[in-house]
Amino acid sequence: MYAANDYLVRSDIKKTTWALTIGSSAVMHLLFFVLIFFFPGLGQTKKNIPAIIDIDLVSVTEKEIQTPDFDEYDTTTDMDALDQVEPSESVDQAEEPVQQDKIYEPKTYQPLTPIEQPKNYKPLKPKPELIQPEKIPEPKQKQAPETDPVKRPQIEEIKPIEKPSRPETPKIKRSLKKRTIKKEQIARNKKKRQLTDTFRQLQQKVRIDEARKRIQQVGEKKSSVELMDIYRAEVMSRISRNWAVSVQMIGGYETNLSAILVIKIMRNGYIQPDMWFEKTSGNDYFDECAIKAVKKSNPLPPLPSAYLRPVYGPVGLTFTPSGLK
Amino acid sequence: MRIPDLKIKNISSIIVSVVLISMCVLPADAQRVIDYIDITNPYLRKIPIAIPVFRYTPETSPSKNIATEMTQVLSQTLEFTGFFKMLSKKAFLEDLQKTGITGSSLNFKNWTAIGAELLVTGGIHVQNKLVVVELRLFDTFSGRLLVGKKYKGWHNDIRKIVRRFCNEVIERLTGNKGFFDSQIVFVSSHTGHKEIYTCDFDGYNVKQITFNRSINLTPAWSHDKEWLAYTSYARNKPDLYIRHMVGKKRGFYVSFKGHSITPAWHPKRLEFAAALSRPGNSELYLLTRTGKIIKRLTYDWGIDVSPSWSPDGKSIAFVSNRSGNAHIYIYGINSGKIKRLTYEGKYNVSPTWSPKGDRVAFCGRMNERFNIYVMNVDGSRKMQLTRNSGNNESPNWSPDGNLIVFSSTRTGKSKIYVMTAYGTDQRQLLSLSGEQFDPNWSK
Numbered sequence: 001m002y003a004a005n006d007y008l009v010r011s012d013i014k015k016t017t018w019a020l021t022i023g024s025s026a027v028m029h030l031l032f033f034v035l036i037f038f039f040p041g042l043g044q045t046k047k048n049i050p051a052i053i054d055i056d057l058v059s060v061t062e063k064e065i066q067t068p069d070f071d072e073y074d075t076t077t078d079m080d081a082l083d084q085v086e087p088s089e090s091v092d093q094a095e096e097p098v099q100q101d102k103i104y105e106p107k108t109y110q111p112l113t114p115i116e117q118p119k120n121y122k123p124l125k126p127k128p129e130l131i132q133p134e135k136i137p138e139p140k141q142k143q144a145p146e147t148d149p150v151k152r153p154q155i156e157e158i159k160p161i162e163k164p165s166r167p168e169t170p171k172i173k174r175s176l177k178k179r180t181i182k183k184e185q186i187a188r189n190k191k192k193r194q195l196t197d198t199f200r201q202l203q204q205k206v207r208i209d210e211a212r213k214r215i216q217q218v219g220e221k222k223s224s225v226e227l228m229d230i231y232r233a234e235v236m237s238r239i240s241r242n243w244a245v246s247v248q249m250i251g252g253y254e255t256n257l258s259a260i261l262v263i264k265i266m267r268n269g270y271i272q273p274d275m276w277f278e279k280t281s282g283n284d285y286f287d288e289c290a291i292k293a294v295k296k297s298n299p300l301p302p303l304p305s306a307y308l309r310p311v312y313g314p315v316g317l318t319f320t321p322s323g324l325k
Numbered sequence: 326m327r328i329p330d331l332k333i334k335n336i337s338s339i340i341v342s343v344v345l346i347s348m349c350v351l352p353a354d355a356q357r358v359i360d361y362i363d364i365t366n367p368y369l370r371k372i373p374i375a376i377p378v379f380r381y382t383p384e385t386s387p388s389k390n391i392a393t394e395m396t397q398v399l400s401q402t403l404e405f406t407g408f409f410k411m412l413s414k415k416a417f418l419e420d421l422q423k424t425g426i427t428g429s430s431l432n433f434k435n436w437t438a439i440g441a442e443l444l445v446t447g448g449i450h451v452q453n454k455l456v457v458v459e460l461r462l463f464d465t466f467s468g469r470l471l472v473g474k475k476y477k478g479w480h481n482d483i484r485k486i487v488r489r490f491c492n493e494v495i496e497r498l499t500g501n502k503g504f505f506d507s508q509i510v511f512v513s514s515h516t517g518h519k520e521i522y523t524c525d526f527d528g529y530n531v532k533q534i535t536f537n538r539s540i541n542l543t544p545a546w547s548h549d550k551e552w553l554a555y556t557s558y559a560r561n562k563p564d565l566y567i568r569h570m571v572g573k574k575r576g577f578y579v580s581f582k583g584h585s586i587t588p589a590w591h592p593k594r595l596e597f598a599a600a601l602s603r604p605g606n607s608e609l610y611l612l613t614r615t616g617k618i619i620k621r622l623t624y625d626w627g628i629d630v631s632p633s634w635s636p637d638g639k640s641i642a643f644v645s646n647r648s649g650n651a652h653i654y655i656y657g658i659n660s661g662k663i664k665r666l667t668y669e670g671k672y673n674v675s676p677t678w679s680p681k682g683d684r685v686a687f688c689g690r691m692n693e694r695f696n697i698y699v700m701n702v703d704g705s706r707k708m709q710l711t712r713n714s715g716n717n718e719s720p721n722w723s724p725d726g727n728l729i730v731f732s733s734t735r736t737g738k739s740k741i742y743v744m745t746a747y748g749t750d751q752r753q754l755l756s757l758s759g760e761q762f763d764p765n766w767s768k
Contacts, residue, residue, distance in 0.1 A: 020336060027340045034344070232362050239362075244369035244442060246408050248727050249499065253747055254706070262359070292442055292466055293364075316361040323366025 227304040228312075234301050235265075235315075243293035245321060249285050257281040258320045261290050264313030269299040278316055290319040370749075371410040372498075373440050375465075376400050378414070379447035379458075380421040388451040391480065395449065395458070399487045402505065403445075405527050406495065407727060407745040412441055421446055426461060428470055436465040443471075445494075454480055460490045462497065472497050484529070495725075504724040508767045510534070510544040510553060511732075511741055515759030521555055526723070526766070528741075528755035534568070545597070546767035547590040552614065554588035554597055565599060567614060579616030583607075589632045589641075592768075598622065598632040598641055609643055609656070622656060623663075633677045633685075635702075642666070642676035642685055653687055655702065666704040675719050678702075679726045679746070680768075686710075686720040686729055697731055699746070710748030722746070724768050730754065732762040 250257055259281040264272040271294060280287050294317065303312050376399055381392040403409050418435040425431065426446035436444050444465050450457040455477065462472040472493045476486040488505035495503035507526045512519050521534040521541045535541045537559040544555040553568045563586050565579035579585055583602030590597045595614040600607045609622040609629050623629045627647030634641055641656045650671040655664045667673040672690035679686065679699075686699045695716040700707040711717040715734035722729055726746060733742045736753075739760040744751040755761070 023337060024340060027337070027344070031340075031344050228360075232360065236362050236364055239364050240366050241368045242440070243364065243367040244371065244373050244410070244440075245367040246372045247370045247747060247749075248408055248745065249372070260361070289367075293367075295466060296437065296440065314359050316359050318361050318363045320363070320365050321367060324370065 227306050231301070231304055231307075231312075232315075235297075238300055239293050239297045239317065240323075242296035243289065243319070245286065245289045247324060250283060250321060253321075253324045255321060255324075257283050257286045258318065259287050259290050261294060261317045261319065262314045263294060263317060264311050265300055265303065265315065266312075267303050267310055269302040271295075271298045271300060272311070272313075281319070286319070286321075290317070293319075369410055372408055372442055373412055374403065374409045374443040374445065375412045375417065375436055375439065375441035376403070376445045377417050377419065377421050379449050380426050381448070382450050384422075385451075388449065391451060391456060391483070392447075392449050395483050395487060396447065398484055399445065399447070399460075399491070402487055402491045402527065403494065405743075406491075406503070407750050408495070408498070409443075412439060421448070426459065428461075428463060428468055431463070431468075433463070433465045433468045441465050456480060456483070456486075458486055462494050499725075501725050504728075504766075507724050508546075508550070509730055509741070509754070509764050510546060510767070511761050511764040512542060512544065513757055513759055513761045515757045515761075517759075521553075524755060531755065531757070534570075543587050543763050543765075545588050545590055545765050547595060547597075547614075548592050548768050549595075550767045552590070552595065554590065554599075556586045556588070565616065567597075567616065577615050579612065587631045589634055592634050592636050592638050594638070598634070600628075600630040600632070609641065622658075631675055635678050636680055636682045640678075642678055644674045644676065653685070666700065666702075668704075669707075673698075677721050679722050680724055681726045684726075684746070686722065688718045688720060688731075697729070697748075699729075708748070710744065711751070714751075717742075719763050721764055721766050723766050730764040730766050732764060 247253060258279070260278040261275055262278050263275045266272060275291070275294065277287065376396055378396045379392040381388040400411050404411050416439045418439065419432065426448045431444070431446065433444070442465055444463045446461045446463065448459045456479070458476045458478075460472075460474050460476070461470060463469065464471055472490070474490055474493060476489065478486050491505045492503040495501070495505075504526055508523050509526060509528075510521060510523045513522050514520075516533075518538045519540045519542065520536065520538075521544045522531055523534055524531045534544075534553065535555075535557070537557065540558040542556045542563075544553055546553060551569060551571050553570050555566055555568070556563050557566050558564075559566075560580070562580075563584040565585045565588055566576060567579065567588075568574075568576040579599075581601050581603040583605075584607070585599055585601050585603075586607075588597045588599040596611060596619065597614070598609055598611050601610050602608075603610075604621075606626065607628040607630055608624070609632050611619040611622055613619060622632075622641065623643070623645075625645065625647050627645050629643055629645045629647075631644045632641045633643070639658055641658065643654055643656060644651055645654050646652075647654075648665070651674055652668070653666045653673050653676045655666060656662075657664075666676075666685065667687070667689070670689050670691055673687055675688040677686050678684075683702060684699050685702055686697060688695050689698050690696075695718050696712060697710045697717045697720045698707055699710060710720075710729070711731070711733070715736075716739075717731055717733045717735075718739075720729050720731045728743055729746055730741060730743050732739045733751075734740075735742075739762045740756075741754045741761045741764050742751055743754050754764075
């Protein structure tokens with residue numbers, strides 16, 4: 001009895017293990033295919049991100065960045081990269097990437113910029129304040145509404161008075177403090193006009209800071225919309241300039257061929273090697289011309305600095321020879 | 326019994342939840358809105374091609390001269406087609422004499438860098454008076470060898486070798502045969518008489534065909550390039566002459582009551598259509614090669630002239646004044662039906678059917694100027710190809726349908742010009758004194 005029961009139990013266990021293994025494998029397969037189906041570019045983006053991040057962190061200029069990327073491209077970039085190889089930089093970058101995988105945050109790369117090449121990054125002038133980006137804007141925002149109203153003289157008075165209140169926010173206000181000190185001197189020594197000038201400058205700086213804050217908090221989408229429009233126009237003209245299509249080969253001027261080629265643009269303007277057709281035209285020659293135009297245009301202009309993501313894209317390039325008509 | 330069931334339920338629920346979670350989390354990265362950039366205007370409407378000077382051995386000046394000459398002939402021949410944009414040799418970063426001509430010895434990045442999409446490399450080896458030529462066509466982006474050929478010939482065969490290679494190139498790229506073996510026949514008055522001449526497609530190798538010191542007009546090639554039909558006043562009245570162009574001089578003289586003009590060969594058979602005024606006014610007839618009437622095609626009170634066959638041989642485009650003015654009509658050989666194509670203007674003549682069969686080119690008069698137009702075979706999508714450049718007349722298609730040869734008075738006297746089927750790249754074919762007109766391109 002015992003033995004028979006034991007046997008039964010065993011067979012049951014076998015059945016359940018079978019069911020488990022088959023069931024789980026089926027589910028895992030399903031999961032796998034679902035993932036592949038919905039996110040075909042998943043694996044590639046993951047690979048690419050770290051490469052780009054260490055570039056940002058080292059904060060070299062666009063030209064210097066080309067060295068590490070050069071290896072990724074098989075054909076087109078060679079001649080460009082040859083001129084700009086800087087071995088010391090690339091060695092540094094080679095050591096770092098392991099640490100930096102996790103640190104993908106747009107804010108982190110900026111504080112480092114002033115250390116190496118402060119001059120090259122003109123748009124990033126307010127860098128010192130960015131060391132603590134979350135705190136700085138708040139006091140300034142309080143000031144901003146004060147400066148905006150018409151009563152400027154009031155503010156002039158307020159600032160000298162505020163002086164004693166320094167200890168409350170000692171670190172953050174350093175830059176402001178300097179400015180206020182300067183203003184005091186100016187106020188004592190020079191005329192009111194100069195005062196108002198400096199005040200305008202201050203106001204501008206406040207606005208820039210606000211804009212920066214908006215970019216960082218709200219995300220790049222709203223503020224960089226116009227910038228990206230300009231960038232897209234640049235891409236359009238660059239690729240059009242390199243696009244050569246024989247009219248005779250595509251059946252004349254009044255053809256309605258159309259192909260959509262999807263690419264991804266990295267921060268330094270290089271196009272990632274994986275591009276694909278969202279839609280082919282049906283004319284092999286035409287499709288090939290589109291690919292050649294993109295390859296010839298590589299690298300594209302670097303992404304605008306206000307665009308904080310490491311990769312722009314996927315972007316669909318719609319090739320239609322309607323301009324021929 | 327129950328415990329394993331529970332386990333299965335647990336595990337399956339875990340798996341399902343994992344799937345759901347992953348579905349929710351992962352799209353954050355992937356479901357980005359795709360931006361689109363419209364690119365509509367190609368900067369170049371041709372294929373940029375680089376043809377560096379051929380590599381030559383032995384390294385002597387005579388072989389160098391042959392190499393440079395051959396390179397030039399190849400560039401000109403390919404450029405003639407209108408497909409290619411020749412890149413300036415000054416921009417080239419590589420010299421074949423130093424690198425080599427095979428795919429493995431070439432650095433294609435140096436060619437893509439200057440914008441070349443195609444590259445032709447050539448190497449010649451001169452032995453006494455024999456020249457051995459290797460020619461290759463590469464796709465510079467993929468480094469693929471598209472055409473590779475080796476030729477052997479005498480010094481004066483250079484042009485022939487180049488043309489043969491060009492035929493291969495065009496066939497490889499377009500799938501259609503090149504026209505580099507074709508010839509153009511035309512009428513020239515540079516001797517003081519309107520005699521008939523032939524030349525190669527590119528204007529080289531001009532040969533005089535008639536020597537009758539009379540007026541010879543509207544020459545036409547047969548489909549096999551062996552026969553030429555033309556109108557001549559050699560016997561004081563416009564009659565037809567059929568001439569064999571190969572071997573011994575032989576031919577036929579076709580004369581009827583009244584005039585016999587504007588012959589047009591059938592695209593597949595040795596028969597031709599022509600306008601005969603035998604019945605009183607000019608009507609179209611179908612005749613055999615020897616000039617026997619097969620049948621009368623048109624029956625109308627108006628004048629019918631200038632037939633042009635469709636490539637399938639089933640229809641004829643012609644000119645008629647049955648509506649009062651000269652207009653273009655199409656006649657169906659089997660159906661006998663006639664359809665009018667042009668309505669605009671008062672004078673549309675010289676129809677010529679494209680080799681692909683979809684378009685008809687013709688000469689129309691607007692504002693006292695003759696210009697060349699193209700339209701579909703139903704009369705739609707009419708396009709003016711020439712403008713503001715004198716009178717442009719008698720269009721005729723190249724065998725591949727990509728070029729049109731025509732006569733123009735843009736420089737004063739009528740000369741022969743070539744342009745693409747879209748009216749671009751208009752250039753003079755040959756420079757002879759006197760007037761040249763009535764060009765006809767062989768198949």
